[in-house]
Each structure stands twice: as C-alpha cells, then as structure tokens.
Amino acid sequence: MTKFLLPLGGFIAIFAFLFIGLGLNPREVPSPFIGKAAPTFELGNLHRPDSRFGTQDMAGKVWLLNVWASWCVACRDEHPLLVDLAKQDTIPIVGLNYKDKQDQALAWLKQFGNPYRVAVMDADGRIGIDFGVYGVPETFLIDKKGIIRFKHIGPITKKAWEEKMLPLVRELQKS
Amino acid sequence: MIPEIGQFALILALLLSIVQGVLPLAGAARGNPVWMGVARPASRGQFLFVALAFGCLAYSFVTNDFSVLNVANNSNSGLPVPYRFAATWGSHEGSMLLWVFMLTGWSAAVSIASRSLPEEMVARVLGVMGLIGTGFLLFMLLTSNPFDRLFPAAQDGRDMNPLLQDPGMVIHPPMLYMGYVGFSVAFSFAIAALLGGKLDSTWARWSRPWTTLAWCFLTIGIMLGSWWAYYELGWGGWWFWDPVENASFMPWIVGTALIHSLAVTERRGAFKSWTVLLAITAFSLSLLGTFLVRSGVLTSVHAFATDPKRGVFILIFLAIVTGGSLVLFAVRAPKVGLGGKFEIVSRESLLLGNNVLLAAACGSVLLGTLYPLFLDALQLGKISVGPPYFDSVFAPLMAPAIFLMGVGPLARWKEARIPDLAMRLRWAAVIAVVSAILVPLIAGEWTLMKSFGYLLAFWVFAASLTSIRERLLVGTQLEWSRLGQLPRGYWGMIAAHVGIGVFIIGVTTVKSYEVERDVRMDIGDTVAVGGYDLKFEGTEEVAGPNYSAARGTVVVSRNGKAVRTLHPEKRFYPVQQSTMTEAAIDSGLFGDLYVSLGEPVGDRAWSVRVYSKPFITWIWGGCVLMALGGFLALTDRRYRASLAQRSALPAHAASPS
Numbered sequence: 001m002t003k004f005l006l007p008l009g010g011f012i013a014i015f016a017f018l019f020i021g022l023g024l025n026p027r028e029v030p031s032p033f034i035g036k037a038a039p040t041f042e043l044g045n046l047h048r049p050d051s052r053f054g055t056q057d058m059a060g061k062v063w064l065l066n067v068w069a070s071w072c073v074a075c076r077d078e079h080p081l082l083v084d085l086a087k088q089d090t091i092p093i094v095g096l097n098y099k100d101k102q103d104q105a106l107a108w109l110k111q112f113g114n115p116y117r118v119a120v121m122d123a124d125g126r127i128g129i130d131f132g133v134y135g136v137p138e139t140f141l142i143d144k145k146g147i148i149r150f151k152h153i154g155p156i157t158k159k160a161w162e163e164k165m166l167p168l169v170r171e172l173q174k175s
Numbered sequence: 176m177i178p179e180i181g182q183f184a185l186i187l188a189l190l191l192s193i194v195q196g197v198l199p200l201a202g203a204a205r206g207n208p209v210w211m212g213v214a215r216p217a218s219r220g221q222f223l224f225v226a227l228a229f230g231c232l233a234y235s236f237v238t239n240d241f242s243v244l245n246v247a248n249n250s251n252s253g254l255p256v257p258y259r260f261a262a263t264w265g266s267h268e269g270s271m272l273l274w275v276f277m278l279t280g281w282s283a284a285v286s287i288a289s290r291s292l293p294e295e296m297v298a299r300v301l302g303v304m305g306l307i308g309t310g311f312l313l314f315m316l317l318t319s320n321p322f323d324r325l326f327p328a329a330q331d332g333r334d335m336n337p338l339l340q341d342p343g344m345v346i347h348p349p350m351l352y353m354g355y356v357g358f359s360v361a362f363s364f365a366i367a368a369l370l371g372g373k374l375d376s377t378w379a380r381w382s383r384p385w386t387t388l389a390w391c392f393l394t395i396g397i398m399l400g401s402w403w404a405y406y407e408l409g410w411g412g413w414w415f416w417d418p419v420e421n422a423s424f425m426p427w428i429v430g431t432a433l434i435h436s437l438a439v440t441e442r443r444g445a446f447k448s449w450t451v452l453l454a455i456t457a458f459s460l461s462l463l464g465t466f467l468v469r470s471g472v473l474t475s476v477h478a479f480a481t482d483p484k485r486g487v488f489i490l491i492f493l494a495i496v497t498g499g500s501l502v503l504f505a506v507r508a509p510k511v512g513l514g515g516k517f518e519i520v521s522r523e524s525l526l527l528g529n530n531v532l533l534a535a536a537c538g539s540v541l542l543g544t545l546y547p548l549f550l551d552a553l554q555l556g557k558i559s560v561g562p563p564y565f566d567s568v569f570a571p572l573m574a575p576a577i578f579l580m581g582v583g584p585l586a587r588w589k590e591a592r593i594p595d596l597a598m599r600l601r602w603a604a605v606i607a608v609v610s611a612i613l614v615p616l617i618a619g620e621w622t623l624m625k626s627f628g629y630l631l632a633f634w635v636f637a638a639s640l641t642s643i644r645e646r647l648l649v650g651t652q653l654e655w656s657r658l659g660q661l662p663r664g665y666w667g668m669i670a671a672h673v674g675i676g677v678f679i680i681g682v683t684t685v686k687s688y689e690v691e692r693d694v695r696m697d698i699g700d701t702v703a704v705g706g707y708d709l710k711f712e713g714t715e716e717v718a719g720p721n722y723s724a725a726r727g728t729v730v731v732s733r734n735g736k737a738v739r740t741l742h743p744e745k746r747f748y749p750v751q752q753s754t755m756t757e758a759a760i761d762s763g764l765f766g767d768l769y770v771s772l773g774e775p776v777g778d779r780a781w782s783v784r785v786y787s788k789p790f791i792t793w794i795w796g797g798c799v800l801m802a803l804g805g806f807l808a809l810t811d812r813r814y815r816a817s818l819a820q821r822s823a824l825p826a827h828a829a830s831p832s
Contacts, residue, residue, distance in 0.1 A: 004504060004505040004508045004509055005505045007452060007455075007456075007501050007505075008501035011497055011501055012498070014545070015497075015498070017545065017548060017552050018466065018490055018493075018545075018548070019490060020552040021548040021551065021552055022486045022490060071331075071333070071750070072333075099752060111327075125752075
C-alpha cells in the first residue's frame with residue numbers, strides 16, 4: 001500500500017509549492033525606475049493646450065502620475081477609485097493622457113468624471129517611453145523630491161491601493 | 176439578448192453536468208439502471224447547451240457587440256471577420272469556453288461510440304466527465320464569465336492581440352485543447368475502472384483509441400504552435416522551452432508513454448497500475464498546464480491576462496481531481512495484481528524501459544518548469560531556467576528511448592534474446608553507423624554531435640525497415656503481397672516512429688547547418704546566405720485591413736539568376752499600439768530562407784535578419800507523420816470491426832492476471 005501512496009505524496013508536495021506560488025508575483029520584478037528621479041517633462045494642459053505643465057510644478061508634493069487613455073477599457077475599471085481619491089483629497093493626481101486625441105479624452109473625462117488636478121497630453125507617447133510605460137493604465141507614486149517610489153502596472157485595485165500604496169503615501173507625506 | 180441566451184445556456188449546461196456527474200455514478204454504485212441511463216442523454220444535452228453558448232459568443236464577436244466586456248477587450252470593428260470569429264477563443268474567458276465545448280464534445284462522442292460497453296462502465300466514465308465539466312463550468316460562471324456586459328458600451332474594442340492575428344493561431348488552440356481535453360477520456364476510463372475494481376485488458380482496449388485520438392490532436396496542436404512561433408515571432412526559433420510550451424509538452428510525453436503502456440496492458444494484461452497512473456498523470460498535467468497559463472504563477476512570453484482568484488479556483492480543482500484520483504489509486508491499485516509475467520529481455524521490458532525514460536523526461540521538464548517557482552516559494556531568489564538546462568537534460572534521456580524504439584517492435588512478447596535481436600538488427604546498425612559518419616562528411620565539417628543525431632535518425636529508419644522486412648518474410652522469400660495485409664495499427668506505429676526519425680533529422684540539420692545573419696541593408700545591398708544572394712530593394716508603405724505596414728522587397732537569386740521575391744513586413748496595429756514582424760519565408764523540402772525586418776536605421780536602410788534554415792520543415796513534417804500514424808492506427812480493422820458488429824463482441828474478454 002505504501003508504495004501506491006508515493007504518487008499522492010509527490011502531488012501534495014507540488015501542490016504545496018503551487019499554492020505558495022499563487023501568493024507570489026513573478027511580475028513584481030523590481031522596476032529600474034523605483035528609487036530614481038522621475039523623468040522630467042513639460043507638456044500641454046489637456047483642458048488649456050496653450051498653458052504648459054511640468055514636473056517642477058509638483059515639487060515638494062507627494063503625487064501620483066496616472067497614465068491613461070480614452071481608448072483604454074481597463075482605465076474605466078480603476079477610474080471610480082481615482083475619482084474617490086480626488087474627492088477625499090488624499091493625494092494630488094496628475095493624468096498623463098497617453099497617445100490619445102484631445103476631444104476624445106475631454107469627452108471621456110466629462111462622462112466618467114475628472115479626478116486629475118492637471119491632465120497633460122502625451123500625444124506621441126514620448127514621455128510614456130521615458131517612464132518605461134508598456135501598458136495603460138500605469139501609475140507612478142512620486143515623492144517630494146521627485147523620486148519614483150512605487151509603480152503599479154494595470155488598473156489599481158482597491159486592495160492594492162489600501163494595502164500597498166496608501167501606507168506608502170502616508171509615510172511619504174509625513175517625511 | 177444573444178449574450179444572455181449564451182449565459183443561460185451555460186447555466187443550464189452546469190445543471191445538466193451536475194446531474195451527469197452525480198446520478199450515473201450513484202447508479203453504478205447501487206446498481207440502479209435508471210440512474211445509470213441518465214448519463215448518455217445528460218452528456219448530449221450538456222454538449223448542445225455549451226455549443227449554443229459558444230455560438231452566442233461567436234455571434235457577439237462577429238457582429239461587434241461591444242456591450243460585451245469580453246468582446247470590447249479582445250476585438251475591434253476593424254478586425255477581419257475570420258479573426259473576429261477566432262477572437263471567440265482568443266481571450267481567457269473564451270478559451271475556457273472552448274475548453275468546456277471540447278470536453279462536452281468528447282463526452283458526447285463517448286456517449287455515442289460506447290454501445291458495446293457495459294452500462295456500468297459508460298455510467299462511470301460519463302459521470303466522471305460530468306464532474307470535470309461541473310468544475311470548469313463553475314469556474315467560468317464564477318470567475319471568468321465570457322458574457323459579462325459593459326455599461327456603457329465601448330465605442331470600439333481594444334482589438335485582438337496582433338500576435339494572434341494569424342491563420343496558424345486560429346487553429347492552434349482548438350487542436351491543442353482537443354488534445355488536452357481528450358486525455359480526460361482516458362482519465363475517466365481509468366477512474367471508472369478503479370471505481371469498478373475491474374482493471375483488465377478490456378478496459379485497456381476501450382480506452383486505447385480515445386487516448387490515441389487525443390494524442391494525435393495534441394501532436395498537431397503543439398506542432399502548429401511551434402510553427403507559429405517560428406514564422407510569427409520573427410526570431411527564427413521553433414521551440415523556446417517556455418513554461419507555456421512545456422505545459423503542452425508534458426501531457427504529450429506522458430500521453431506517449433500511456434499509448435505504449437496501454438498496448439502492453441491490452442495485449443498482456445501487465446503494467447495495469449502503471450497505466451492507470453499514467454492516465455491520471457496525463458490529464459493532471461493538462462490541468463496543471465491550464466493552471467500555469469491562467470494563474471500567472473510563472474512568467475512567460477505568452478502574456479495572457481492572469482488573475483490570482485482564477486488561479487486559486489483551478490488549483491483547488493486540480494487538488495480535488497488529482498488528489499482524489501491518487502487517493503483512489505492508493506486504495507484500489509494494491510488489489511490489482513501484476514498481470515502477465517515477462518522476462519528481463521522482452522517486448523514488455525523494452526516498453527517498460529521506454530516508459531521509464533519518458534516519465535523521467537517529463538519529470539525533468541516539470542522540474543525545470545517549476546524550479547523558478549520552488550526557489551521563489553522558498554525565498555531563495557528569482558531565477559529563470561532556460562533552454563541550456565532543458566537541452567542538456569532532455570536529449571540524453573531521449574537518446575536511449577530512441578534506441579529502444581528501434582528494438583521494441585522486433586522483440587517478442589514475454590521473452591526475447593539479446594543475441595537473436597542483435598543478429599536481426601545488425602544490418603540496421605551498420606546502415607545507421609555508416610550514414611551517421613557519411614552524411615556530416617558530405618555536408619561539410621564532421622562533429623560528434625551531428626553524427627550522433629543522424630545516428631539516431633537512421634537507426635529508427637533502418638530498424639523500421641528491418642521490422643517491415645521481417646513481416647514480409649516467408650522462409651527466406653520476401654512476399655510482397657503481404658504488404659497490403661499488414662494491419663493498419665502496425666503501419667500507424669511505423670509511420671509514427673519514422674516521424675520521430677524525420678523530426679530528429681530536422682532538428683540535427685537545423686542546429687548544425689543553420690546560418691543566421693543580422694545585417695544592415697541599404698537599398699541595393701546584397702547579402703549571401705546558404706548559396707543564395709539576397710538583394711534588398713527598399714520598403715514601401717502598404718495599408719492592411721487593420722494595420723499599416725512597411726513592406727520590404729528582397730530579391731533572391733542563385734548564381735546570378737533571380738529565383739524568387741520575398742516581402743517581409745513590419746506591421747503597425749494602431750488600436751493596440753503594437754508593432755509586429757511578419758517574416759517572409761521561402762519554404763522548401765530541403766530548407767527555408769527566412770527574411771525578417773528589424774528596425775529602420777537611417778533613411779532608407781533597415782536592419783534585416785536573414786536566416787538559412789536547412790531541413791527545418793522536417794521538424795513539422797515529422798510531427799505530422801506521427802499524428803498521421805496515430806490516425807492510421809485508429810482506422811485499424813479491429814476498431815472498424817468493433818464499430819460494425821458491436822453486439823458480436825464477447826461480453827467478457829479474458830484477463831490474464
């Protein structure tokens with residue numbers, strides 16, 4: 001009987017590892033941008049294209065840079081969360097409107113609400129490249145000195161916000 | 176409206192699958208014929224409802240219904256219609272629906288082609304398949320509903336991943352899933368036999384054709400995937416030992432072992448517990464593959480949407496299915512008995528050796544695939560295991576298996592003698608050794624590795640010929656008229672074995688003689704590769720249905736005479752903002768010329784990859800031969816006979832245990 005239990009034993013061992021593996025994230029490869037100064041930019045304001053907005057305007061603040069686009073379906077998933085954050089005034093959010101058209105972006109914000117203190121246009125995606133964006137949405141947490149502290153790929157979930165990002169935001173705001 | 180019908184059909188299918196999973200199994204346990212009788216109609220009904228759901232989803236995709244989240248995420252109005260249809264299974268949700276569609280298809284097929292089986296057996300087999308269906312339908316409805324709506328509807332969709340917009344990708348997943356899911360039949364037969372306590376040669380005879388069929392589909396599916404990677408990824412490679420590739424390859428290896436082990440169990444009644452274990456393993460590995468691909472525990476070039484919630488569900492399901500069957504195995508297998516006796520040298524022992532080698536090979540692939548996960552789980556750092564590990568472990572395990580493959584078909588059951596086998600195979604050995612030395616010499620530089628590859632391939636060919644020759648021999652005369660009388664099962668085996676040889680020739684030749692040149696080419700530049708001169712004549716902008724492309728023109732000439740014009744493309748898909756490389760391949764029996772555009776450098780110049788890949792088509796040709804061999808074996812007289820005169824079969828076949 002014992003030898004017939006061997007396959008079961010082997011399976012249980014593999015199962016244990018797979019179960020632990022579920023809690024790990026192989027994509028959580030340390031981003032080369034974390035701990036480095038955020039790339040600087042100066043871009044046209046989405047609502048008033050003549051006025052420019054740049055990273056230096058956020059100096060001394062802890063802020064989020066949220067990369068979004070009107071063609072991005074996943075951005076709709078995280079949008080309510082961003083709107084909530086803006087209402088509670090937890091942290092200023094700057095929207096980087098990535099490879100988008102101005103009229104469509106404005107219409108989208110009108111429909112779903114505008115959580116952004118400022119939204120800027122990165123029509124050709126050049127700034128996105130500087131930030132190493134490879135999918136929309138992506139969100140960067142930048143501290144008072146302009147250093148990237150955290151990067152979230154994909155829509156921010158409530159869980160990710162409360163467990164990972166919010167504690168970090170509080171800590172950075174205190175310092 | 177249509178998506179809601181699909182959703183409703185899925186719910187009905189779930190209810191039917193629960194009925195199919197519970198009543199027939201309970202009926203078989205209590206000997207209640209009415210409950211057992213539920214199995215067949217329930218499985219057919221479940222198939223119809225899942226087919227309806229699949230049709231509804233396909234309809235939503237083809238008609239661009241962007242109020243369905245799944246459609247909005249994976250399709251676009253600019254996408255050509257055939258790809259819109261293929262997008263049905265291009266997403267996670269859709270591919271799960273395809274999985275269940277295949278499962279119910281297999282289960283309905285079993286319900287039709289099982290009239291000669293005892294009712295109890297049918298009830299148990301279909302019951303187990305019903306339970307598997309329940310698991311997957313629940314998975315879909317709870318975590319990955321393909322019919323979820325999106326409010327407000329999207330203006331247009333995010334488009335299908337351009338990598339998947341390819342004819343090969345349209346048929347690759349269905350073939351692969353046919354194979355994956357097909358092993359559920361062998362699994363269900365094994366569980367049914369364990370439940371019923373009757374592990375005899377009859378059970379092996381019934382599950383054999385189903386296993387072979389699933390194996391054929393899996394072979395074709397893997398081959399299409401490899402071929403697709405070759406011409407679509409633009410790197411000219413054909414196998415990357417990626418976790419997702421391994422996920423499909425492991426069930427194939429175990430399936431191959433299972434086919435051979437089933438043959439022994441049917442003929443000689445031996446290896447019963449081993450065969451059952453292989454059947455459980457093959458399907459468990461299919462489930463594990465699904466888990467690895469869908470849960471995101473491993474990173475892979477196949478970037479599918481992943482979600483830990485889904486991972487937990489599949490893992491629990493895997494635990495129930497595999498854990499449950501292994502417990503059942505541990506309880507029932509000790510009573511099975513050993514079956515027919517055999518000597519140390521016999522066809523049984525050779526097949527056993529082959530099985531052990533295949534199992535070890537599968538184990539080593541499993542280890543390499545999960546190793547990064549093990550280390551990460553033990554907090555020993557993040558690493559990735561690459562092709563060097565797999566190449567150095569897999570080839571040495573396969574080489575002896577291929578040697579045995581030549582000997583096995585000539586060995587007698589029960590007892591064979593080494594001197595006798597050596598005598599009969601001496602010419603095959605001579606032919607193999609001589610060819611292995613000559614071929615690399617003629618083709619150019621001789622090395623040991625090249626020779627070894629050719630040695631294995633020619634050994635398979637020569638040993639197969641020897642086997643055919645012996646079958647035709649009457650006394651000392653070759654009786655050619657016997658050629659047509661040999662059973663198709665035999666020809667199937669020969670075709671599959673020769674397919675392995677063809678495959679080895681392809682792999683060895685590509686590895687030894689391929690030429691890869693990455694060059695910068697301006698208009699008018701020429702590069703010489705593999706005896707051809709390739710002249711770059713610049714690129715032009717062309718517009719596709721949903722992309723724009725830079726299309727290059729490369730004139731291929733041999734000895735100053737133009738023989739062909741190739742058009743590699745660099746495509747840009749605006750909706751997904753991604754760039755795809757479409758290699759131009761001049762494919763031939765003796766090799767491919769492969770041209771792909773890299774990046775533009777300067778005004779008109781491009782970096783261009785030019786590869787010469789001799790005999791690469793033999794890699795896929797070999798796989799096709801293997802699959803054809805399987806199909807041929809399925810048309811063997813004994814299966815046709817059992818179809819034609821089911822009632823004439825003896826109710827109880829002798830089991831030599």
